[in-house]
Amino acid sequence: MLSPKIKYLLYLADNALILGHRNSEWCGHGPILEQDIAVTNISLDLVGQARNFYQYAASEIGNNTTEDSLAYLRDVREFKNCLITELPNGDWGQTILRQFFFSTYQYFLYTALKDCNDEQLAAIAEKSLKEVTYHVRWSSEWVIRLGDGTAESHQRMLTALDNLWNYTGEMLIPSAYEKEINEALAIKGADSLAEKWNRKIKEVLEEATLPVPQSAWSQQGGKEGMHTEHLGYILAEMQFLQRAYPGVEW
Amino acid sequence: MQVAENDIVRKVRALLETVCDPEIPVLTITDLGIVRAVHVTDDKESPDIEIVITPTYSGCPAMDVISMQIRMVLLEAGFKNIKITQVLSPAWTTDWMSEAGRQKLKAYGIAPPASTQSVCTPDAFQAEEAVQCPQCNSYNTKLISRFGSTACKSLYQCNDCKEPFDYFKCH
Ligand SMILES: [Zn+2]
Numbered sequence: 001m002l003s004p005k006i007k008y009l010l011y012l013a014d015n016a017l018i019l020g021h022r023n024s025e026w027c028g029h030g031p032i033l034e035q036d037i038a039v040t041n042i043s044l045d046l047v048g049q050a051r052n053f054y055q056y057a058a059s060e061i062g063n064n065t066t067e068d069s070l071a072y073l074r075d076v077r078e079f080k081n082c083l084i085t086e087l088p089n090g091d092w093g094q095t096i097l098r099q100f101f102f103s104t105y106q107y108f109l110y111t112a113l114k115d116c117n118d119e120q121l122a123a124i125a126e127k128s129l130k131e132v133t134y135h136v137r138w139s140s141e142w143v144i145r146l147g148d149g150t151a152e153s154h155q156r157m158l159t160a161l162d163n164l165w166n167y168t169g170e171m172l173i174p175s176a177y178e179k180e181i182n183e184a185l186a187i188k189g190a191d192s193l194a195e196k197w198n199r200k201i202k203e204v205l206e207e208a209t210l211p212v213p214q215s216a217w218s219q220q221g222g223k224e225g226m227h228t229e230h231l232g233y234i235l236a237e238m239q240f241l242q243r244a245y246p247g248v249e250w
Numbered sequence: 251m252q253v254a255e256n257d258i259v260r261k262v263r264a265l266l267e268t269v270c271d272p273e274i275p276v277l278t279i280t281d282l283g284i285v286r287a288v289h290v291t292d293d294k295e296s297p298d299i300e301i302v303i304t305p306t307y308s309g310c311p312a313m314d315v316i317s318m319q320i321r322m323v324l325l326e327a328g329f330k331n332i333k334i335t336q337v338l339s340p341a342w343t344t345d346w347m348s349e350a351g352r353q354k355l356k357a358y359g360i361a362p363p364a365s366t367q368s369v370c371t372p373d374a375f376q377a378e379e380a381v382q383c384p385q386c387n388s389y390n391t392k393l394i395s396r397f398g399s400t401a402c403k404s405l406y407q408c409n410d411c412k413e414p415f416d417y418f419k420c421h
Pocket of ligand 1 (some may be wrong): 409413414
C-alpha cells in the first residue's frame with residue numbers, strides 16, 4: 001500500500017512522463033522545423049521533470065526502487081496520470097490545445113507547490129515552473145493563432161475543443177491522496193486551482209475567438225489507475241526494451 | 251571538518267574550469283554558473299571532495315555527461331573520494347553566467363542572455379527583449395522560435411545582415 005505522498009509524487013511524475021512521451025511522437029513530424037523543435041523541447045522538459053519526481057518517489061519507497069523501475073516496470077493500473085495526457089495527439093491543433101490546457105494546470109499547480117512545506121517537492125516545482133511558464137506562453141500563442149486564423153484552422157480548433165474538453169475536469173477534481181497532501185504539506189492555493197485555470201482558459205479562448213464550452217461533465221479515472229485503452233499502447237512501446245531485456249543499458 | 255578556502259579547494263576549482271559544456275563547448279561549467287559549491291574535508295592526504303551542481307533545465311541531457319567529466323578530471327588529478335551532488339533550489343538562472351562566458355558565447359556566434367532578467371510571465375505575445383545579432387551587432391532582430399537546438403536557446407534572425415543565430419535565452 002503506497003502512502004499518499006508516494007501516490008502524489010507518482011501522479012506528478014506520470015503526468016509529465018506520459019505527456020512528454022506523447023509530445024516526443026512529433027519528433028520529425030512537426031508541421032515546420034521550428035515547431036517540431038519546440039514541441040520536442042517541451043517533451044524534454046517534461047521528461048526531465050518526470051525524472052526528478054520519480055527519483056524523489058524512489059528514494060521515499062526504498063527497496064532498490066529506481067526512477068527507471070518506476071517508469072519502465074509498472075503496469076497500466078499503477079499509472080496515475082490524468083487521461084488527457086494519454087490521449088492520442090490528433091492533429092497539430094489538438095496537440096497544441098491539450099498542451100495549453102495541461103501547461104496551464106501545471107503552471108498554477110507548481111506555483112502552489114513551490115511554497116509547500118516539503119523542501120524537495122518545492123525545489124522540483126520551483127525548477128519546473130520556469131520551464132512550464134514558457135510552455136504556457138508558447139501553447140497559448142498557438143491556440144490564439146489557430147483559433148483566430150483561417151476558416152480551416154478555426155474549424156480544427158473547434159473539433160479539438162470538442163474532443164478534449166470532457167477530459168479537462170479530471171485535472172481539477174482532487175483525488176483522495178491529493179486532498180491529503182494538500183493538507184499535510186500545507187499547499188496553499190490548491191483550492192483555487194480550478195478557478196485560476198478556468199479564468200486563464202476563458203481569457204485565451206476568447207482571444208482565439210473560440211467558445212468556452214459549458215459542459216461540466218468530466219471523464220475521470222486516471223488518477224486511480226483506470227485508464228483509456230491508449231495508455232497500454234504507450235507503455236508497450238516505451239517499456240518494451242526493459243521488459244524484453246531486463247536491466248539492459250547502453 | 252570543512253575549511254572555506256585552501257590550496258585543495260583552489261586546485262579543485264581550477265580543474266572544474268577545464269570541464270566544458272558538451273553542447274556548447276566554448277563554455278566551461280563555471281562560466282555557466284552550474285557549479286554551486288565545492289566542499290573539501292581537511293585531510294591533506296586523501297580529502298573527501300563534494301561538488302554541488304545544478305542543472306540548467308530539468309531535462310538537460312548534458313548533466314550526466316558533465317557529472318562524469320567532473321569525476322574524470324578529479325580522478326586524473328589524484329583525488330579519490332569524490333561525490334557529486336545535484337541540487338535544484340535555488341533554480342539556475344542565466345544571471346549566474348559569468349561575464350567571460352557571455353563574451354565567449356558571442357564570439358562563438360551565440361547571442362548571450364540579456365544581462366538583466368526579463369520578466370518571465372506566461373502571457374501570450376509579450377514584447378520580446380531586444381537581442382543583439384552576434385555577427386553585426388544590430389538590435390534589429392526577430393524571434394523565429396522560442397525553442398532552439400537545445401533547451402537553453404531560442405532561434406533568432408538578424409533583419410540587417412539576415413544571418414540566423416541562436417540566442418541563449420534568459421531563464
Ligand atoms: Zn546581423
